[in-house]
Amino acid sequence: MMMRASLLLALLLLPAAGGEPDPARRAVSWLEREVPKLVDSEGTPRKPFTCAVTGLVYLLDGGTRTGPDRLRGIREYLLRWIDALEKRLKDPDALPDAHGVADSRKVCQYTWPLAASALFFGELELRGIEARQAHATVERILDLLVDAQESNGGWGHGRIRKGAAAPAGFAGLGGYPSTLLASSNCVAVALGLCGAIEGHGRAEPIQRAREYYRAARLPNGSFPYDPSQRQSGFSETNVGRTAGALFAWHALGMERDDAFKGSARYLMENLRLVAEGHGSPCLNVFMGALACRMLGAEEWKRFKAMHEPRIVAAQEEDGALSCVCEGKAFGVTCDSKSPFGGIAVFADQQAAYTTALHAFVLLLDRGELKILDRRRPGAPITPKRK
Numbered sequence: 001m002m003m004r005a006s007l008l009l010a011l012l013l014l015p016a017a018g019g020e021p022d023p024a025r026r027a028v029s030w031l032e033r034e035v036p037k038l039v040d041s042e043g044t045p046r047k048p049f050t051c052a053v054t055g056l057v058y059l060l061d062g063g064t065r066t067g068p069d070r071l072r073g074i075r076e077y078l079l080r081w082i083d084a085l086e087k088r089l090k091d092p093d094a095l096p097d098a099h100g101v102a103d104s105r106k107v108c109q110y111t112w113p114l115a116a117s118a119l120f121f122g123e124l125e126l127r128g129i130e131a132r133q134a135h136a137t138v139e140r141i142l143d144l145l146v147d148a149q150e151s152n153g154g155w156g157h158g159r160i161r162k163g164a165a166a167p168a169g170f171a172g173l174g175g176y177p178s179t180l181l182a183s184s185n186c187v188a189v190a191l192g193l194c195g196a197i198e199g200h201g202r203a204e205p206i207q208r209a210r211e212y213y214r215a216a217r218l219p220n221g222s223f224p225y226d227p228s229q230r231q232s233g234f235s236e237t238n239v240g241r242t243a244g245a246l247f248a249w250h251a252l253g254m255e256r257d258d259a260f261k262g263s264a265r266y267l268m269e270n271l272r273l274v275a276e277g278h279g280s281p282c283l284n285v286f287m288g289a290l291a292c293r294m295l296g297a298e299e300w301k302r303f304k305a306m307h308e309p310r311i312v313a314a315q316e317e318d319g320a321l322s323c324v325c326e327g328k329a330f331g332v333t334c335d336s337k338s339p340f341g342g343i344a345v346f347a348d349q350q351a352a353y354t355t356a357l358h359a360f361v362l363l364l365d366r367g368e369l370k371i372l373d374r375r376r377p378g379a380p381i382t383p384k385r386k
Contacts, residue, residue, distance in 0.1 A: 023311075023312045023315050023321075023362060024061075024359060024362040024363050024366070025061075026315065026319035027315070027319050027320070027321050027355055027358065027359035027362065028057060028058070028061050028359060028363075029319055030318060030319035030320050030355055031054050031057060031058075031352070031355060031356060031359065032070055034320075034348070034351070034352055034355075035050065035051060035054050035074075035352055035356075036073060037348070038050070038051075038348060038349060038352055039348075045108075045109055045110055045112075045113040046113075046349045046350075046353055047349060047352075048077075048078060048081045048113040048116075048117065049112060049113035049116050049353070050349070050352045050353045050356050051074050051077055051078060052074070052078060052113060052116035052117040052119065052120045053116055053120075053286075053356040053357055053360055054074060054352070054356045055071065055074040055075070055078075055120040056116075056119060056120055056123065056360060056369065057356055057359045057360050057363060058070050058071055058074070059071075059120075059123055059124075059127070059367065059369060060360065060363040060364065060366065060367030060368075060369060061363055061366075061367060062367070071124075071129070074120070075120075075121075075124070075130065078117050078120065078121075078137075079137065081113075081117075082114075082117065082137065082140060082141065085107065085110055085114075085144070086140070086144070088107045089107060089144065089147075089159070092161055092162060093161075094106060094107050095107055095158075095159055095160055095161040095162075096108055096160050096161065097160060097161050098160060098176065099156050099157065099160055099176045099177065099178050100156075100157070100176030100177075101160075107158060107159075108157055108158060109157040109158060110144075110148075110157070110158045111145060111148055111155050111156070111157060111158050111183050111186065111187050112157075112182075112183055112186040112187070114141050114144055114145055114187075114190075115141075115145065115186040115187045115189065115190035115191075116186065116190070117137075117141055118138055118141040118142065118145070118190035118191075118194050119189070119190055119193065119194070119371060121134045121137040121138045121141070122134070122138050122190075122193065122194045122197060122200075122371045123369055123370060123371045125138060125197065126197065126370040126371055126374075127370065135199065135200075138194050138197070138200055139199075139200065141190075141194075142190075142191065142194060142195075142200060142202055145187050145190065145191060146191075146202055146205045147159065148187075149187075149205055149208065149209070150178045150179050151178075152178070152179060152212055152215070152227065153208035153209050153210075153211050153212030153215075154178075154179030154180075154181075154183075154184040154209070154212040154216070154227070155179055155180075155183045155184045155186075155187040155188075156177065156178050156179045156180055156183055157180070157183060177225075177226035177227075177228060179212070179226055179227065180225065180226050181216060181223050181224065181225060181226060181227075181241045181244065181245060182225075182241060182244065182279050182280070182283070184209070184212065184213075184216075184248070185241065185244030185245055185247070185248045185287060186244075186283075187209075188209045188212075188213070188248035188251060188252055189244075189247055189248050189251045189290075190251075191205060191206060191209065191251075191252075192206060192209075192248065192250075192251030192252040192253060192375055193251045193371050193372070193374055193375055194371070195381070196253070196374035196375045197371070197374060201381065203381045206252055206253070206381050207381065209248075209252055210252050210254055212227070213245060213248060213249055213252070213254070214259065215227055216245070217245070217259060217263065218230070218238075220266060221242070221259075221262040221263040221264075221265060221266035221267075222235075222238035222239070222241075222242045222263070222266050223238060223241045223242045223244075223245040223263070224238060224241070225237075225241070225278065235329075236270070236273050236276055236328075236329035237273075237276060237277055237278040237329055237332060239266075239267065239270045239271075239273040239274050239276065239277075239284070240273075240274050240275070240276070240277040240281065240283070240284025240285075240287065240288060241277075241284070242263055242266055242267050243267055243274055243284060243287045243288040243290075243291040243292075244283075244284070244287035244291070245263065246260070246263055246264060246267060246291045246294070246295070247287055247290045247291040247294055249263075250291075250294050250375060251375050252375075253375050253376065253381060264295055264299075267288075267291065267292075268295075268299060268302070271288070271292075271302060271303065271306060272306060273329060274288035274303075274307070275288075275307065275310070275323075275324050275325045275326070276325055276326065276327070276328060276329040276332050277325065277332065277333070278332060278333055279333060280333070280335055281323055281324070281325035281332065281333070281334060281335055282323050282324075282335045282353065282354045282357040282358060283357060285307060285311075285324065285357065285358065285361055286357045286358075286360060286361060288303060288307070289303060289307075289360070289361040289364055290364075290372070293364060293372075304365070307324070307361070308361070308362065310324040311324055311358045311361060311362060312362075319355075320351050320354070320355045321354055321355045321358035321359060322336045322351075322354055323335035323336035323354050324358075335350060335353065335354050336350065336351075336354055
């Protein structure tokens with residue numbers, strides 16, 4: 001029996017044709033082994049984000065092909081995390097006093113893992129996998145995300161304590177911004193794509209998000225770190241943010257007008273730099289894949305030819321996928337270079353995070369996520385009930 005199981009695993013790791021192990025399957029096997037071992041670490045929500053993206057990877061990799069346990073484990077963990085987050089957000093003392101605060105005693109940086117969780121549960125709902133529970137969970141998540149929307153229509157890391165406010169201006173120049181394109185991209189994608197599912201419409205927050213993206217866009221078509229940076233069009237780290245903004249634009253159902261087309265040209269002219277990101281290059285690559293697939297067959301072909309070989313070349317012997325940034329642009333922060341001096345818990349979190357995001361990119365061509373194709377340009381903000 002043991003020999004038969006080993007043979008089956010070996011066969012699964014082989015591509016359809018050829019003798020070399022399939023990098024995507026090796027990465028999925030790594031996630032199956034390592035994600036269940038991850039521990040929660042105070043001060044960072046990277047585990048729930050990684051688990052949600054890993055869930056999407058499993059769905060791309062054949063849904064429940066290898067049994068329901070791997071999906072069940074992801075679902076149950078995220079439900080516990082959402083339960084705990086809801087409770088803490090009701091306590092004013094649990095919220096930070098300013099934007100940009102990183103304090104393990106406070107509820108910080110929760111918008112982007114919530115957004116990834118919304119996509120996971122939205123996909124479960126569309127596939128009919130525990131659909132009633134998934135629908136209710138998406139509603140809970142969207143309520144929390146709408147509650148965290150700032151007055152300008154975008155999102156930062158999360159709410160701050162009522163009555164507290166960061167100094168005006170940009171980080172390092174008088175204060176930390178209340179919204180960031182990186183956070184806003186994650187949330188707007190989730191709000192828009194889930195909002196296109198019947199019963200999840202959020203018309204007013206989506207309209208405000210649309211206005212945010214129009215206001216944030218720079219004259220050269222790129223999108224900055226935050227909308228206050230009106231003179232940062234030459235920043236090379238704008239490329240990955242622009243990819244995310246383009247996909248958010250699409251997810252929000254905005255028209256593919258001259259502004260959209262100009263930003264798409266900017267992205268394609270600078271596509272090589274999509275992995276040179278501030279905050280998270282791997283998230284940029286993830287958004288770059290979604291944006292190029294959305295733009296069309298030629299753009300998607302160019303993205304794959306340029307970036308998939310780099311992802312595969314960076315694969316570790318055990319199957320983990322490392323960050324592929326080269327650090328050639330000012331302000332780049334490579335995801336595989338930990339600032340924590342190799343502390344195991346952070347190193348494990350980081351490896352799982354980079355592997356999940358890059359495995360998603362490698363599998364995006366092979367599987368199908370129903371939620372990605374729910375939104376059409378210029379369609380009604382909220383779907384009509386049947």
